[in-house]
Amino acid sequence: MESCLMIDLQYNLDKLNEKINNALIKAGRKNEPIRLVAVTKTVSVDLINTSIDFGIKDIGENKVQEIQNKYENVKKPVKWHMIGHLQTNKVKAVISKVDLIHSVDSIRLMEEINGQAAQLGKIMEILIQVNISGEVSKFGINKYDIWEFFERIGQLHNVHIAGLMTIAPFAPEQSRLVFAQLYKLFVDIKSKNYDNVTMEYLSMGMTNDFEAAILEGANVLRIGAGIFGARQYL
Ligand SMILES: *Cc1c(COP(=O)(O)O)cnc(C)c1O
Numbered sequence: 001m002e003s004c005l006m007i008d009l010q011y012n013l014d015k016l017n018e019k020i021n022n023a024l025i026k027a028g029r030k031n032e033p034i035r036l037v038a039v040t041k042t043v044s045v046d047l048i049n050t051s052i053d054f055g056i057k058d059i060g061e062n063k064v065q066e067i068q069n070k071y072e073n074v075k076k077p078v079k080w081h082m083i084g085h086l087q088t089n090k091v092k093a094v095i096s097k098v099d100l101i102h103s104v105d106s107i108r109l110m111e112e113i114n115g116q117a118a119q120l121g122k123i124m125e126i127l128i129q130v131n132i133s134g135e136v137s138k139f140g141i142n143k144y145d146i147w148e149f150f151e152r153i154g155q156l157h158n159v160h161i162a163g164l165m166t167i168a169p170f171a172p173e174q175s176r177l178v179f180a181q182l183y184k185l186f187v188d189i190k191s192k193n194y195d196n197v198t199m200e201y202l203s204m205g206m207t208n209d210f211e212a213a214i215l216e217g218a219n220v221l222r223i224g225a226g227i228f229g230a231r232q233y234l
Contacts (some may be wrong), residue, residue: 009050009227013056019174020036022194023210023214025099026215033171034218035219035220036221037081037203038056038227039060039062039083039224040061040228041066041084042072042231042232043228043231045073048078051077051228052099057078058082059074059078060080060082060083061077064093066091067082067097067098069093081222082098082100082103083203084103085103085105086104088108091109091113095116100125100127101113101127101231103139104126105140114157117159126159126160126161127161127165128165129141130146131143133174140167143181146189148206153197154194157196160200161197162200163202163203164185164186164203166182168204168213170187172208172212175212179213180216183202183216186202186217187199204220205218
């Protein structure tokens with residue numbers, strides 16, 4: 001069984017990398033770096049460890065509880081990403097463990113992250129999650145409300161805004177339009193040179209829409225099923 005899983009993983013990763021490279025070529029972005037976050041929700045610690053042996057450098061979880069459960073048992077060097085909705089009262093539980101929080105969607109959450117990071121003497125890198133399409137996804141801030149984050153961040157010294165994240169709607173034909181809009185916002189913010197803000201990461205694209213995301217400028221992909229197979233929720 002174990003070797004079976006390993007063969008699948010190698011095959012899936014090879015296939016994925018090939019598709020990523022093809023999409024980069026199509027986008028005229030050949031050899032540009034892509035940060036691949038392997039989304040490990042519901043994936044066992046053993047399989048996570050194996051994936052790291054196969055070259056995975058970043059893993060993403062969407063639940064605080066799952067990070068807490070797995071963290072100590074993933075013994076190999078890897079960067080952890082919080083990609084799911086984060087409640088302010090759970091920030092303390094993950095702040096020392098994660099490298100990048102993709103899902104910051106309120107000023108209050110950003111302030112709490114800043115406070116907890118200050119206690120650790122850490123500067124936490126965050127992305128602002130934007131809900132471009134409005135009605136489709138529950139989380140993420142409205143694109144018109146994003147500017148207040150950049151006003152506030154100047155006074156927060158233990159948090160750094162490193163880019164934007166979005167989750168596209170389920171209909172693939174709408175995804176590309178959403179990604180294009182987020183890219184536009186990304187470029188717009190970049191041009192403003194806010195203190196304590198670098199538009200370095202554009203986190204968009206999952207198993208079913210990462211090629212469209214690459215065509216529209218994504219440089220961080222969050223991919224679960226495309227690496228580990230369809231999730232088995234128990
Ligand atoms: C689960 C999840 C992903 C990965 O989804 P797949 O379809 O398995 O690639 C990406 N981003 C977020 C926020 C997720 O919760």
